[in-house]
Amino acid sequence: MSTDTLDRKTLEPYWMPFTDNKRFKEAPRMVSSAEGMYYVAPDGSRILDGLATLWCVNAGHCRPRIVEAIRAQAGVLDYASSFSMGHPLPFQVAARIAEIAPETMNHVFFTNSGSEAVDTALKIALAYQRLRGEGTRNRLIGRERAYHGVNLAGISVSGIPTNRKAYGNSLLPNVDHLAHTQDLSTRAFVRGQADQGAELADELEQRIIPLHGAENIAAVIVEPVSGAGGVLVPPQGYLQRLRDICTRHGILLIFDEVITGWGRLGTPFASQFFGVTPDLMTFAKGVTSGSAPLGGVIVSDAVYDTFMNAPGGGIQFFHGYTYSGHPLACAAAMGTLDTYAEENLLHHGDGPIVRQFEEGVHAFAERPHVIDARNLGLIGAIELAPRDGAPGARAFEVFEKCWQSGVFVRPVGDAVAFCPPLIVRPEHLDQMFGTVLEVLDTVA
Numbered sequence: 317m318s319t320d321t322l323d324r325k326t327l328e329p330y331w332m333p334f335t336d337n338k339r340f341k342e343a344p345r346m347v348s349s350a351e352g353m354y355y356v357a358p359d360g361s362r363i364l365d366g367l368a369t370l371w372c373v374n375a376g377h378c379r380p381r382i383v384e385a386i387r388a389q390a391g392v393l394d395y396a397s398s399f400s401m402g403h404p405l406p407f408q409v410a411a412r413i414a415e416i417a418p419e420t421m422n423h424v425f426f427t428n429s430g431s432e433a434v435d436t437a438l439k440i441a442l443a444y445q446r447l448r449g450e451g452t453r454n455r456l457i458g459r460e461r462a463y464h465g466v467n468l469a470g471i472s473v474s475g476i477p478t479n480r481k482a483y484g485n486s487l488l489p490n491v492d493h494l495a496h497t498q499d500l501s502t503r504a505f506v507r508g509q510a511d512q513g514a515e516l517a518d519e520l521e522q523r524i525i526p527l528h529g530a531e532n533i534a535a536v537i538v539e540p541v542s543g544a545g546g547v548l549v550p551p552q553g554y555l556q557r558l559r560d561i562c563t564r565h566g567i568l569l570i571f572d573e574v575i576t577g578w579g580r581l582g583t584p585f586a587s588q589f590f591g592v593t594p595d596l597m598t599f600a601k602g603v604t605s606g607s608a609p610l611g612g613v614i615v616s617d618a619v620y621d622t623f624m625n626a627p628g629g630g631i632q633f634f635h636g637y638t639y640s641g642h643p644l645a646c647a648a649a650m651g652t653l654d655t656y657a658e659e660n661l662l663h664h665g666d667g668p669i670v671r672q673f674e675e676g677v678h679a680f681a682e683r684p685h686v687i688d689a690r691n692l693g694l695i696g697a698i699e700l701a702p703r704d705g706a707p708g709a710r711a712f713e714v715f716e717k718c719w720q721s722g723v724f725v726r727p728v729g730d731a732v733a734f735c736p737p738l739i740v741r742p743e744h745l746d747q748m749f750g751t752v753l754e755v756l757d758t759v760a
């Protein structure tokens with residue numbers, strides 16, 4: 317059967333993730349191929365990818381080096397395990413990641429997704445504290461409006477109510493959350509980072525540590541810039557303060573860089589953009605530019621050495637996935653890292669395209685329904701006033717109408733997010749922002 321003409325019967329068995337299945341199956345939005353900045357729909361129309369799909373296609377779609385790397389690998393070594401045996405690729409990919417990661421972070425544990433990376437990082441943190449004789453440190457601190465994937469530990473430290481509410485008491489018990497950094501009453505329409513608000517980090521030392529005791533806290537996990545929670549940019553100095561407090565109290569700091577990694581802010585990782593080095597860093601998505609499932613945790617030398625130098629022999633960390641270091645995913649990563657290097661996509665800094673992006677995001681000020689616009693690097697969002705009794709409905713309508721007009725941007729709650737592939741050109745930004753501006757005028 318042609319994939320262009322799926323009938324209702326064929327649509328039914330697939331339970332789509334994070335989707336209103338009934339609504340989608342009434343009026344499917346399908347794509348059949350992709351290249352560079354664009355998807356191609358079954359009717360041949362092109363759809364500009366304004367979100368790097370799910371914040372991941374940083375090098376653009378179907379880039380030749382990546383395609384070739386996967387093709388070549390598939391015919392040579394389809395699969396090999398990394399459990400007490402090995403093949404060269406994951407070692408090579410880890411070495412290349414260590415080269416571009418912050419100086420003191422030279423070890424990589426591979427997973428298949430961001431959600432698995434988050435759970436792995438939290439387990440490393442708990443096991444590390446126990447190994448260094450601090451076994452009472454079993455509390456994890458997340459943040460409101462955070463998105464750390466969908467596994468049970470990840471949603472426990474996350475702060476998006478819709479993702480948590482069905483699971484009630486089944487979430488991890490020893491968790492607390494920092495307040496998020498958004499305050500539209502004092503910090504709306506800020507370009508880049510607000511110069512006010514660093515003191516929000518002090519909640520860790522002033523409320524959470526006194527309440528639970530530092531000796532009971534293993535780690536704090538934050539996204540340097542929250543993505544799926546609505547693109548929340550941290551105030552200047554906020555992440556450094558979190559770092560200082562964690563260091564003072566023996567708490568590990570985990571940056572969830574699943575979106576912010578791989579050049580999104582103009583540096584390889586957000587850690588380098590902000591000049592703040594965590595102890596553990598999760599990644600996924602852009603490591604293969606979305607072309608194959610791969611994620612992982614970049615681990616500081618100090619944490620890794622604690623595992624390697626622990627007394628007793630045998631396996632140092634009882635954890636791993638059947639597909640950790642999968643040859644096809646690692647080949648995809650090699651092709652992606654080559655593409656990033658050849659096109660200087662991880663070090664584009666604050667170039668003209670970033671400035672045009674900022675202008676484009678802030679051109680929405682004064683437009684109908686827009687109550688905030690925010691940006692950093694090549695990630696941004698506008699926030700729309702919610703409709704009475706229908707949170708998110710207005711942004712969803714913008715998404716649907718933009719799609720019909722050949723542009724994909726993503727609704728996240730009442731915000732509309734922008735996160736284009738890093739190969740984006742001025743004309744793509746004009747098309748993306750121009751379409752959203754036109755659509756906004758038609759939305760009630």
Ligand SMILES: Cc1ncc(COP(=O)(O)O)c(C=O)c1O
Nearest residue numbers: 429430431463464465572574575
């Ligand atoms: C910050 C962050 N962490 C974790 C995840 C989960 O990644 P995955 O969907 O690959 O499990 C995401 C996905 O959007 C994310 O944005």
